[in-house]
Amino acid sequence: xxxxxxxxxxxxxxxxxxxxxxxxxxxxxxxxxxxxxxxxxxxxxxxxxxxxxxxxxxxxxxxxxxxxxxxxxxxxxxxxxxxxxxxxxxxxxxxxxxxxxxxxxxxxxxxxxxxxxxxxxxxxxxxxxxxxxxxxxxxxxxxxxxxxxxxxxxxxxxxxxxxxxxxxxxxxxxxxxxxxxxxxxxxxxxxxxxxxxxxxxxxxxxxxxxxxxxxxxxxxxxxxxxxxxxxxxxxxxxxxxxxxxxxxxxxxxxxxxxxxxxxxxxxxxxxxxxxxxxxxxxxxxxxxxxxxxxxxxxxxxxxxxxxxxxxxxxxxxxxxxxxxxxxxxxxxxxxxxxxxxxxxxxxxxxxxxxxxxxxxxxxxxxxxxxxxxxxxxxxxxxxxxxxxxxx
Amino acid sequence: xxxxxxxxxxxxxxxxxxxxxxxxxxxxxxxxxxxxxxxxxxxxxxxxxxxxxxxxxxxxxxxxxxxxxxxxxxxxxxxxxxxxxxxxxxxxxxxxxxxxxxxxxxxxxxxxxxxxxxxxxxxxxxxxxxxxxxxxxxxxxxxxxxxxxxxxxxxxxxxxxxxxxxxxxxxxxxxxxxxxxxxxxxxxxxxxxxxxxxxxxxxxxxxxxxxxxxxxxxxxxxxxxxxxxxxxxxxxxxxxxxxxxxxxxxxxxxxxxxxxxxxxxxxxxxxxxxxxxxxxxxxxxxxxxxxxxxxxxxxxxxxxxxxxxxxxxxxxxxxxxxxxxxxxxxxxxxxxxxxxxxxxxxxxxxxxxxxxxxxxxxxxxxxxxxxxxxxxxxxxxxxxxxxxxxxxxxxxxxxxxxxxxxxxxxxxxxxx
Numbered sequence: 001x002x003x004x005x006x007x008x009x010x011x012x013x014x015x016x017x018x019x020x021x022x023x024x025x026x027x028x029x030x031x032x033x034x035x036x037x038x039x040x041x042x043x044x045x046x047x048x049x050x051x052x053x054x055x056x057x058x059x060x061x062x063x064x065x066x067x068x069x070x071x072x073x074x075x076x077x078x079x080x081x082x083x084x085x086x087x088x089x090x091x092x093x094x095x096x097x098x099x100x101x102x103x104x105x106x107x108x109x110x111x112x113x114x115x116x117x118x119x120x121x122x123x124x125x126x127x128x129x130x131x132x133x134x135x136x137x138x139x140x141x142x143x144x145x146x147x148x149x150x151x152x153x154x155x156x157x158x159x160x161x162x163x164x165x166x167x168x169x170x171x172x173x174x175x176x177x178x179x180x181x182x183x184x185x186x187x188x189x190x191x192x193x194x195x196x197x198x199x200x201x202x203x204x205x206x207x208x209x210x211x212x213x214x215x216x217x218x219x220x221x222x223x224x225x226x227x228x229x230x231x232x233x234x235x236x237x238x239x240x241x242x243x244x245x246x247x248x249x250x251x252x253x254x255x256x257x258x259x260x261x262x263x264x265x266x267x268x269x270x271x272x273x274x275x276x277x278x279x280x281x282x283x284x285x286x287x288x289x290x291x292x293x294x295x296x297x298x299x300x301x302x303x304x305x306x307x308x309x310x311x312x313x314x315x316x317x318x319x320x321x322x323x324x325x326x327x328x329x330x331x332x333x334x335x336x337x338x339x340x341x342x343x344x345x346x347x348x349x350x351x352x353x354x355x356x357x358x359x360x361x362x363x364x365x366x367x368x369x370x371x372x373x374x375x376x377x378x379x380x381x382x383x384x385x386x387x388x389x390x391x
Numbered sequence: 392x393x394x395x396x397x398x399x400x401x402x403x404x405x406x407x408x409x410x411x412x413x414x415x416x417x418x419x420x421x422x423x424x425x426x427x428x429x430x431x432x433x434x435x436x437x438x439x440x441x442x443x444x445x446x447x448x449x450x451x452x453x454x455x456x457x458x459x460x461x462x463x464x465x466x467x468x469x470x471x472x473x474x475x476x477x478x479x480x481x482x483x484x485x486x487x488x489x490x491x492x493x494x495x496x497x498x499x500x501x502x503x504x505x506x507x508x509x510x511x512x513x514x515x516x517x518x519x520x521x522x523x524x525x526x527x528x529x530x531x532x533x534x535x536x537x538x539x540x541x542x543x544x545x546x547x548x549x550x551x552x553x554x555x556x557x558x559x560x561x562x563x564x565x566x567x568x569x570x571x572x573x574x575x576x577x578x579x580x581x582x583x584x585x586x587x588x589x590x591x592x593x594x595x596x597x598x599x600x601x602x603x604x605x606x607x608x609x610x611x612x613x614x615x616x617x618x619x620x621x622x623x624x625x626x627x628x629x630x631x632x633x634x635x636x637x638x639x640x641x642x643x644x645x646x647x648x649x650x651x652x653x654x655x656x657x658x659x660x661x662x663x664x665x666x667x668x669x670x671x672x673x674x675x676x677x678x679x680x681x682x683x684x685x686x687x688x689x690x691x692x693x694x695x696x697x698x699x700x701x702x703x704x705x706x707x708x709x710x711x712x713x714x715x716x717x718x719x720x721x722x723x724x725x726x727x728x729x730x731x732x733x734x735x736x737x738x739x740x741x742x743x744x745x746x747x748x749x750x751x752x753x754x755x756x757x758x759x760x761x762x763x764x765x766x767x768x769x770x771x772x773x774x775x776x777x778x779x780x781x782x783x784x785x786x787x788x789x790x791x792x793x794x795x796x797x798x799x800x801x802x803x804x805x806x807x
Contacts, residue, residue, distance in 0.1 A: 136535065143554065
């Protein structure tokens with residue numbers, strides 16, 4: 001942690017984020033628990049938790065190459081997709097009992113096709129169709145919410161039949177409460193970063209967030225509560241930063257990306273990332289009589305969305321500006337994978353919006369593996385020096 | 392005409408091409424021009440998005456794909472637009488066609504529409520351009536709708552898309568000042584049913600060996616029925632003439648003029664803008680004839696049920712999701728593309744299948760193995776090219792020719 005203290009809870013999170021499997025997940029499996037892997041925050045973990053599963057957000061942590069995946073995906077395809085698929089083929093995800101993929105983008109949904117085609121497929125695999133537009137204000141998301149609810153009901157039924165379980169309304173409500181608790185705790189974690197000398201840096205926060213999507217949820221929440229208590233009692237970090245930054249784009253799983261910022265005197269205090277602040281802004285209605293609909297509504301209207309969702313740009317700009325104000329951000333770094341059309345296009349728009357708002361902005365295209373770290377580091381350094389001066 | 396004179400038939404096709412150009416000019420371009428001159432209503436939308444509705448309401452419309460294609464590539468300005476888009480900060484991986492469209496948009500070269508109608512298909516590039524269009528500041532005051540197209544293709548999903556679109560009618564009427572007349576819509580849909588039927592029957596004729604005409608006629612038939620003059624009787628008459636002329640060629644056993652057909656293959660993606668640098672050369676060198684492409688595809692188009700407004704819109708949604716080539720092939724499981732390709736190979740008696748794998752079609756780049764394995768099972772040679780069908784600078788037509796030549800030779804298809 002920024003203060004130098006390394007509690008055992010924090011070490012646990014770091015361990016969970018640093019590998020695909022972790023002791024808590026293993027213990028869950030050893031006790032007969034089942035794990036469902038899923039891609040994207042659009043896929044509701046509440047449904048899996050209500051079914052007694054451990055939801056595991058897919059990532060490529062530890063991947064060194066895409067040799068196995070290259071038979072299925074071209075080099076023109078998203079590197080995140082290729083690396084996670086490679087890990088799937090290599091057997092790193094042998095612990096999965098099921099896999100749910102969303103229809104978000106051209107690359108991601110082909111994981112479903114290829115996973116079904118590959119010999120290493122999990123017994124349960126499902127392609128979840130989720131809306132790709134927010135519609136227009138007059139629609140108020142209504143057709144999309146109804147449609148997504150029907151798709152969630154279909155997934156629920158398929159899981160019930162396959163695993164011989166029952167996902168009841170009380171279980172769903174209980175899962176919503178549990179996940180809302182996670183969101184509230186994680187939000188508190190982010191709020192700590194509003195201070196002048198944040199106790200946690202970017203890589204530490206990212207690790208804590210990633211661990212949340214890799215561990216049994218009750219255990220994670222309990223550990224996060226403990227960690228927050230420790231942080232509340234810690235003295236402020238004495239480290240000085242020359243620039244407070246926000247990072248925007250798809251998931252960053254590689255700690256060295258944050259190091260490139262830290263090494264040059266910057267600190268990431270807030271983000272708009274798949275594994276980050278995007279998922280903690282709102283909570284799901286816990287009291288509504290139809291929990292599936294509440295879950296659908298949250299995932300259609302209430303989350304800050306990535307650009308896979310049409311119509312989300314205006315909201316993204318508003319979210320970023322709001323975060324820039326709240327977290328006293330000096331500059332925004334937009335990072336994305338080369339093959340990503342939605343993010344790539346969004347960055348072109350974002351450049352204009354940031355310019356209009358007078359917010360310093362840097363765009364970097366990167367690969368999954370940190371092969372260009374020298375070049376990226378130079379650009380980060382120049383950006384940080386430009387907006388904050390050297391320390 | 393009972394006997395077929397080859398020269399006379401060639402004349403029929405020349406006339407058909409001229410008439411196609413005139414039809415496009417009259418039905419499509421003239422309305423756009425009228426907008427520019429007189430500020431009459433216009434809408435911008437996705438490719439093949441319920442064109443029957445636009446004809447019924449006499450709404451001139453354009454869409455980014457077509458503008459990219461005709462506004463840039465077909466007038467030789469494609470590379471300039473592609474490079475220009477990148478300089479404007481756009482995504483380097485975007486499909487060249489959408490780059491060109493985005494460039495035209497961002498440089499203020501597209502007419503300002505009175506309404507923007509968008510759907511969340513058919514590929515990431517298209518929806519990315521939708522987002523650009525939605526956030527283009529000079530068009531900030533243009534009313535817009537964005538409807539969600541399901542990836543699922545079951546009845547409920549078709550109804551979902553149809554219902555959203557139907558619910559948008561008041562919006563379109565308000566934005567354009569045009570009223571939708573149900574009887575007129577029904578007439579247009581019935582005419583469109585005839586056109587899609589003719590288009591399918593025409594494409595079936597191309598199963599004949601030797602192939603009676605070049606593959607680009609499939610795309611021209613598609614453009615006539617779906618883009619240029621959907622639901623207009625003059626387009627039906629044009630398609631009927633195309634069918635009749637081609638049927639006569641089949642009956643007479645005529646192949647493509649001047650080509651001794653030796654290899655039958657399908658190029659299963661969009662026909663390249665540089666087709667003239669590839670296909671005639673393959674014909675001349677190997678007697679290799681391309682039988683089919685993505686837009687000339689012979690899937691039966693769902694018939695529009697005109698019994699009620701709801702049934703019309705559900706049918707239009709079906710057409711959009713499982714008829715429209717881009718949505719059918721790209722916005723679907725890999726097996727849909729694979730099965731369609733396999734069926735073409737079998738039905739059209741192909742000796743080989745070529746998957747051009749246009750660089751902008753990222754879904755296709757992720758389907759190679761699945762489709763290749765399907766072809767291995769049926770024992771038909773299969774090649775993945777990996778070119779840019781719009782921008783020949785990515786892989787030159789010469790290199791594509793060499794790749795295909797080597798493939799034909801390796802597969803033992805030459806020297807027959």
